Amino acid sequence: MIPIDEMVDGQGGVRPQWRHLLSVISELGHQELTGRRLQIALALSDQTGVLVPARLTGQGFPSADMRVSADALGMVCDPIPLILKGHEFAALEAGVVQRARLLEALVKDVYGERSVLKERLLPPSLVWANRGFLRGGHPDGGEKTGRFISSYAVDLVRETDGRWRVLGDRVERGNGIGLAIESRRQMARAVPEFFGGMEVRRLGSFLDRWQDSIQHAGFSNEANPSVALLTSGPSSPHWGEHVILARELACALVEAGDLTVREGDLWLKTVRGLRRVDVLLMRQDTTSIDPLELDSDGPGGVSGLLDAARSGSVKLMNDPRAGFVEAVGTAPFLPGLCRHFLGEELLLDNIETVWLGAPGASAFIEQLLFPSGGTDSLQSGRWAITSALGDDRKVHRLSVLDYSTRARLSEEINRNPWRYSAYREPLASVSPTVGDKGIVPRTVVLRLFAIHDNDGWSVLPGGIARVFGAEEPVTVEPIRVAQTIKDVWVTVDEHVSPREAPLTAHHRLTIRRAQGDLPSRAADDFFWLGRYLEQIERGARLLRVALGHISGSDPSPRERADFDVLSRQMQEIGILQQPLVPGYGLSSIVRGLSTAASADGYFARTLRKITRLVPELADRLTQDVRDYITHRANSLLDRLGQRAHPTDLGRALEQLVSISSELLVYNATLSGFAAESMVSSGGRQFLDLGRRIERASGVLLTCASILNQPDVHQRGRMEGALRLMLEVGDSVITYRSRYFSVVQPAPVLDLLLLDEDNPRGAGFQLAALRDSFSELAVESQTMPEAQRAMSLELAEFAEGIRETLAGLVDEVFHASSQDAAAAQLPPKLKEVQAAVIDLSDRIGRSYFSVLNSPRLVGIGNETALDESALTP
């Protein structure tokens, strides 16, 4: 038995739909296609923020590209598509629609009449012990019922007889639509040659229909229902898919922690308080979605969500209860169920599957596990055993089990045979794929998608094909690692006119507007992005000033003192590990400063923190910004990794100077981006808050640290200190334009600490913070009073800090000796700086914190709060 090849017909001929593609493949050649594959992967990474697996890059690619990582979960899209002929797809389409209808009918029955049990169409164990069978409550007034399944995905394999069969049904999450759409887009850019001379069905209108049906899905008559996509977060292998999908559907991407149920409605926590959610697209494990009602060990999920769903205030898509149909055990019963519910013969069969709880299956199990005789009746033993109940999709491949493992498995199965199903591992078709050394045939599993709207089911005329490795068996297990996929093309056949959905004829699209408020979690990330960027800026500025103060081999005492102060300050904020000792000569100074600019120094660490935040914010940054943050950070990290020759001091210095300038340009560019193109969703405001906090704190530390040196009250020393403050505070020019070259404490401190027009000074930062909080407190209908009050309180707090500073500067101004008064300032400035950090904590508590962590009581998690039943 050899698998079918999608491209060649087995008689030495190339199937007609592949001819064009094949000629382009041979024209481009393997190496070129490898490059195109990387191009697509990097483009997908730019869309999602998910890193690209390192194996793709091969030799000669800069490994410091931060989009690449050895254990990355990023999707790899093979540049060679899988082609389905139009009529072939039409047949699949009919089968997919029928299955979707069948599964909907099955779920409806299982949670309603249960005729499947009464009429013995499904064994009770496959209902009652099915992991996806959820036992929620029913309110007395009855619940709002809608459809259980409104989006459906199915995995198919083409076996050796040429027929497509179902490997598994996916309704709980059904990931991949976003990826299918995005891969097609990237394919068109990366391999335009393939598209020439071939007519391929387009995917666009499908998504419009889906979005439209989601907009109409809510029970409320809301004209603009608010839609959110629930993901399990950036650690999920499907995070990239969720980012794409949320963007394509223009909905908020949320995690369970972002949501809360109040008074029976579902809300998203945002920086302006709570915002209603009308439709929730489920993309996380649904069996633990509501800890209040469902079996669960911990308090994950959203407490009260099912209550909100039953009362009709939020529509869950799909209904979490629909996960029932994913269990492998039901597969053999589907033909009968199809006749029962639809009065039709099942069009798409499953791969050969046996439920081991069936009467008489014990002989089959025995034969399966311990085949007798040479040519066994089960054909080559390519069988695998897995859970029939969907509780754990672990697969035992019999062909790789030794005798003792089989014996253990046999014992386990014989104890509860109804828990298990066996399936014959399909010999799935292969399709040409870009391999390591050439174009190779690889096993593919096709995933198709269907959605339901007012006109019934429609199937995406395309999809994704999962590519399996050379020796990798096709499995029903869920995806846990990075996978390679293919774009799926459906050809437009000459004589067949495809049933394109007449979208505009039927539907008037709802007008949608951006829904402004920023989820608290994203606000938190923006805030820290702001702080990190400012940390880089301050560090780079200090480094540059320090480099400017390196003079020849014989520094004056004043130069020495300045350098001492700078070195101490760099040490305080972590740029330097050890103080520089200027007396030890230029080489030790340069070596010391170089550690700050090394591959694991201060700048590299902070840049890495920044790039780590980007995936979290992938759905909220425009592509330009995202690209710039990551790519530029990568090349900076690359530069930081390069070491100049230790003895070549000139070059080393030159390198430090250029690095510090590049870091400053990086920052300035991002500020520009933030001002110009990050208008949406309030992200900029929190980025800005982070920056202001960090800068205010930095200025205060600088002043405190520079004034904190021996004999600073002496005029000469004080003047040097003030000049240095202006220099580090990047305010020399501004000062000079006002006061010429006379340097006195009060004017300098006024400019650095109070002046609201000096964007480098603390006064400017505090005023900006104050105004930003007031802006957040602007009344809106949806914002609770408490949230407003909190913002106003923060505005007052910021103003309070500013007033304290004003008092300090005033004291210096009126002092009989300004120099002496200024010399007393350091401890007071440190106190003010601590207040700024306190303000930062308050921001966290007011906008980001998600209350305390929830606790589940009454089921034995917390013994103190369990009602233990005791009888006398």
Added chain:
Amino acid sequence: MISRPTIYCVRHTTSYAYGHPVDLAAHVLHLTPRDCPGQRVLKTSLECEPQPVRRETGTDHFGNRIVWLFHEEPHSRFDIVAFSEVEVSFPELPPVGMTLPWEEIVALAASDPEVSEYLFEGSMCPTSARVGDYVAQDFPVGRPVLEGLLALNERVFREFRFRSGVTSLRTKPEEVLDRGEGVCQDFTHLMLSGLRSLGLPARYMSGYIRTRPPQGQKRRLGADVSHAWVGVWLGPDYGWIGLDPTNGIVVRDEHVILGWGRDYGDISPVRGLILGGGGDTLRVGVDLVPCDEWYQDPELMKLGVFPPSALVE
């Protein structure tokens, strides 16, 4: 002989005192008795303090009465009082010999569209082959199912020691078997686990049992707590009956049923999710007294429906 039904008054109080205020709370309560063969709920009420922002009533998957409560204001106490009048008269047992051999019950249960649910475990009480071996001693080939069940109920009562504080809700049946001691839900879980292992359906019954003060003493108010026992199935003719292994008795007219499920996890009286709190305490008190006595007793009458403190102190 058909016994005269007894009407009970039952008052169940639950009081949480939180060390730190709880900001947000959601609870599902199984504190309202359900109607079922042998039991009729004449009157029932459920009050709580503080008042919830949202309250819903309904039934759970098993048909038990539930109340959902949602609190959204910070609070440091949470008190619930459920009061019901329930008429009970569970039918007398059939003669043991009339019941089918247990193997036939196994076969009947496996194909019954409803009873079959109770063949499968929930999350808190795994079916155990080892516990099954223990239970199997009472089920030799062909024994009438009721005979085996009564023997088992008696044996668990005899061989296990009632001892509170040594087990928790998370104690698994196998551990109870090894310890030889526990409280009512432990013995209940033990029997559920073993019976299911044999293929016999069994369900977790939550409710109350009547207690009497020692001879010559006055009854202490709120001294009782809730109780648990096992529901077993005798086939389509005789249906479900209750066995109380903690007391070694059959459920007749001294038990009041709240509801049932696969195990404690399905029917926890007060299950909740709270945000906040810490250093919390819980007090529970139950009074189950025949109504004619209740309405004669001035002290019981004084309890009223709320607040719970009058009774717990």
